[in-house]
Amino acid sequence: MTIMDNETTKLESGILLLSAPFLNDIFKRSVILLTEHSPEGSVGFIINKVSEYKLNQVVDDFPDFEAPVFIGGPVEQNMLNFIHKSKDLSGGIELGNGVYWGGNFDNLKFLIDTGQADPDDFRFLLGYSGWGPSQLEGELEHDSWYLSRTNEDFVFDKDPAGLWSSALRKMGKKYAFMSTFPDDPSLN
Numbered sequence: 001m002t003i004m005d006n007e008t009t010k011l012e013s014g015i016l017l018l019s020a021p022f023l024n025d026i027f028k029r030s031v032i033l034l035t036e037h038s039p040e041g042s043v044g045f046i047i048n049k050v051s052e053y054k055l056n057q058v059v060d061d062f063p064d065f066e067a068p069v070f071i072g073g074p075v076e077q078n079m080l081n082f083i084h085k086s087k088d089l090s091g092g093i094e095l096g097n098g099v100y101w102g103g104n105f106d107n108l109k110f111l112i113d114t115g116q117a118d119p120d121d122f123r124f125l126l127g128y129s130g131w132g133p134s135q136l137e138g139e140l141e142h143d144s145w146y147l148s149r150t151n152e153d154f155v156f157d158k159d160p161a162g163l164w165s166s167a168l169r170k171m172g173k174k175y176a177f178m179s180t181f182p183d184d185p186s187l188n
Contacts, residue, residue, distance in 0.1 A: 011037050011136065014095035016148040017044060018167055021178050023144060026074050029164040029183070032129055033083060033155055035093070035101045042131040045072040045081060047123055047155055048163040055124055063112040065119055070160070072125030084122045085152045086111065098152040120156060146175060 017032040027046070036043040053069045056062055058080060072081060085098050090107050092100035111117040131139070139145055148154075148171055157163045168179035 011042070011140070011147065013037055014097065014099065014150060016150045016154060016167060017136075017145045018148055018164060018171075018175075020144050020146065026071075027129075031154070031163050031167055032073075033095070033099070033150065035083075035095060037136070039133060041133055042136045044129045045083065045123075045125045046070065046129060047083070047125075048157075048160040050160055051126060053126070058124075058126065063109055065112045065117070065122075067119035067122045067124055068160075069124045069126060072127045073129030075128050075130045077127035079127060081125045081128060082108075082122055083125070083155060085156060086117060086121050088116060095150075097150055099150065099155050120158075123155065146171065 011034070013035055015034050017034055019027045019030045021029075023030070030046045031048040032044040033047050034042060034044040047070060049071045051069045051071050055065050055067055055069055058069055071077075081102060083099060083101050084092065084103065085100065088111060089100065089103040092103035094100050108117065136145075140147075146168070148167055154163065154167055157166070159166075165179040168175040
């Protein structure tokens with residue numbers, strides 16, 4: 001097997017899962033940042049589906065901050081998580097390549113109040129995507145997901161709606177072809 005520049009074959013925290021074109025549920029054309037992977041299961045967040053909500057609508061008594069809120073997945077959609085690239089925020093888990101998961105919420109509020117936080121450096125996520133033991137491996141065996149290395153450019157892309165296609169194109173020829181599949185093949 002030839003591995004393209006952004007392709008990887010290893011499931012681990014910090015990689016991207018790109019849904020196969022045939023998935024037709026909440027994961028349709030999803031890009032998921034994997035934040036945890038172990039024998040007990042996996043956790044990740046959809047990073048390319050913006051919700052209709054603003055941060056101030058989902059968190060009471062929060063400073064004005066123009067960061068979008070994303071649909072992180074189908075599990076616990078009343079739970080808010082965030083990923084970011086702010087080295088000044090304490091308590092986050094580094095996923096690699098300049099990307100962090102979570103952090104101290106009071107510290108985050110302080111950084112926002114003092115103008116030290118840039119909304120483009122954050123992705124707030126309602127819900128998460130989760131898999132039980134060996135479930136994600138099984139889905140990979142059925143070609144439901146493609147694995148890609150990540151970097152902050154992917155995670156914080158200015159065009160989240162186009163992220164699925166652009167990430168597939170960067171993975172090389174076979175995947176670039178898949179990125180052109182119509183959203184609804186029956187209309188082809």
